[in-house]
Amino acid sequence: MxxxxxxxxxxxxxxxxxxxxxxxxVEEENKSVKTSVFLSPPIDLKHGLSLNKFYFDIPFPRGHIALKSFNAEVVDENGNSIPLHETYLHHWALHRYYDQKAVKDDDLAKIIIVRNSGPCRNIGQYYGLGAETRKTKTWVPDPYGIEIGNPNEVPEGYEEKWLLNVHAIDTRKVEDRVGCTECKCSLYNVTSDEYGKKLANGYVGGLHCCYDETQCRAEEGFGDGGERKLYLRYTVKWIEWSPRILPVKIYILDITDTRDRPTGLDFVNACSNCEVEYTVPSCDSVGEDKGECIDVKKTKIVLPHGGDIIYGVAHQHIGGIGSALYGEDGRHLCSSNPIYGEGEEAGDEAGYIYIVGMSTMSTCYPKPGSVNIRDGELLTLVFNYSSLRMRTGVMGLFHIFLAEPQPKHTSFFSQELVVPRFAHLVExxxxxxxxxxxxxxxxxxxxxxxxxxxxxxxxxxx
Structure with missing residues (x-):
């Protein structure tokens, strides 16, 4: 030879x-994924009661790690899943914050909220879903992860903690189940918000009417009763941090973000307070054709820093029929459509009522490097709702995970020439x-x- x-x-x-x-x-990395399952403090519900609780310093994995997924569902004291037609999970949200080590109570003035990278100042959570949580994927694919617990990022004298917000509405024995989940003010007999401020003219339903400890109108004879303890069971998947993991940033976009668009470099500091919710008018009230009863809402959003889309998913309420994100040149970036249930059991509640999941579709789990957002690119966000009837308190949030560009090296070990693959081999x-x-x-x-x-x-x- x-x-x-x-x-x-x-x-x-x-x-x-x-x-x-x-x-x-790769197999070793998959095997290294750790899973932790926790329960929130008890949620004490009764017929028609709405609870919107904030739980500080919840149990959570500690150390310098990479989050791979976060999922949650409502369960009873025996761990049984609770269907949405009994307790409607309006939303849950997971927040990261720094707390002073010497402080024993939850003094909000002394904590530092670590927000996601999105433009809305009042939407700071890392994860957040609602009724659709059971069938919505949140997995961050390899070699990516959400970096947390980096000791170099925590201010001196502080420690990293986590806050959980849970909004659950008991819809057993209520007069109008859909109306209660849509937080119609007339059903909650509310004329002022939780701070005592009179509701704005024309505000007929939404978060300002179903705040903590409000009561939705029950059927006659069921005004009280049905007390039980429920919990939000949340499952965290994570791995130990390693230099080979590529960090992703979380961006949560809101369809109600309609502020004036800054020009030049001003958008870097142009964070906005978003409305979070809105009302979809009935097509009868606007004279639309019944066959075209679709409310289409669009907005333009600028991201100061771009990158590769690794994951994307929308959050919609009852009546939602899909959402999409487009680039400045009109190219399609990501779509997410609702999954409606067909049965009775938890996770598949029937009827055109409960969204039991949001599909990420292939476009929202793209091949790494194939779908990119440029720095300062003007994006178009679109949300669609059925308007056969008026919808109150609907939401249009879009979550995307972005990986910023990484340096590349030439290596005969991989045709993709990606640093993590080479670095992993070197290790x-x-x-x-x-x-x-x-x-x-x-x-x-x-x-x-x-x-x-x-x-x-x-x-x-x-």
Missing amino acids: CRSQLWILSLSILLSFSRHIASLG QWWVLLLAGGLMAVVAAAIYRRRKEGGGGYQMVVN
Whole structure:
């Protein structure tokens, strides 16, 4: 065998070996995912009661880690899943914050909320869903993760903690189940918000009418009763932080974000307070064709820093029929459509009432590097709701995880030439040592054959 053949053979063996080891590395990384399951403090409900609670310093994985997913559902004291037609999970939201170590109580003036990277000042959560939580994926694919617990980011004298907001509405024995979930003010007999401020003219339903401890009108004879303790059971998947993990940033966009668009570099500091909710008018009230009773709401949003879309999903309420995000040039970036239930059990509640999941579709789990948002790009967000009847208190939030551009290196180990793949291989020092030994054996064989006078190339002279 000539030297060229030996070289090709050795390179082939080395490439096959490195691919095999890389696959083992992925398996090892998947096996390294840790799972923690926790319960919120008890949620004491009765017929028609709305509770909107904030729980500080909840149990949560500690240390410098990468979040891979966060999921939640409402359960009873025995761990049984509670269907939406009994307790409607309006929303839950997970917030990250820094708290002074010396402070024993929850003094809001002394905590530092660590917001997501989105433009809305009043939407700071890291994760947040609602009725759709059971069938909505939140998994961050490899090699990406949400970095938390970095000691270099925590201010001196502070420690990282987590806050959970849970808004649940008991709809057993109520007069109008859909009306209670849409927080219609007439059903809650509310004329002022939770701070005692009179509701604005024309405000007929939404968060200002179903705040904590409000009561939705029950059927006659069921004004009181049905007390029970429920919990939000939340499951966190995470891995230990490693340099090979690519960090992603969380952006939560709101369809009600309609502030004036700044020009130039002003958008960097142009964070906004978003309305969070809105009302969808009935198509009868606007003279629309019954066959086209779809309320389409659009807004423009600027992101100061772009990157690759790794994940995306929308949050909609009853009546939602889908959402999409478009780039400045009109290219489609991501779509998310609701999944409506077809049964009775928790997670598949029937009828065109309960959204039991939001599909991420293939476009919202794109191949890394294939869907990109440029720095300062003007995005178009679109939310669609059915307007066959008026919808109150609906939401149009869009979550996206972005990975900022990473430096690339040339490596014959991977055609993708991505740093994490190369770095991961480098971390397997024993692989490189074994590969080096293999190359040394091949080189020795070539040298021996050359010394013996066989198998080498000879110059051709005409």
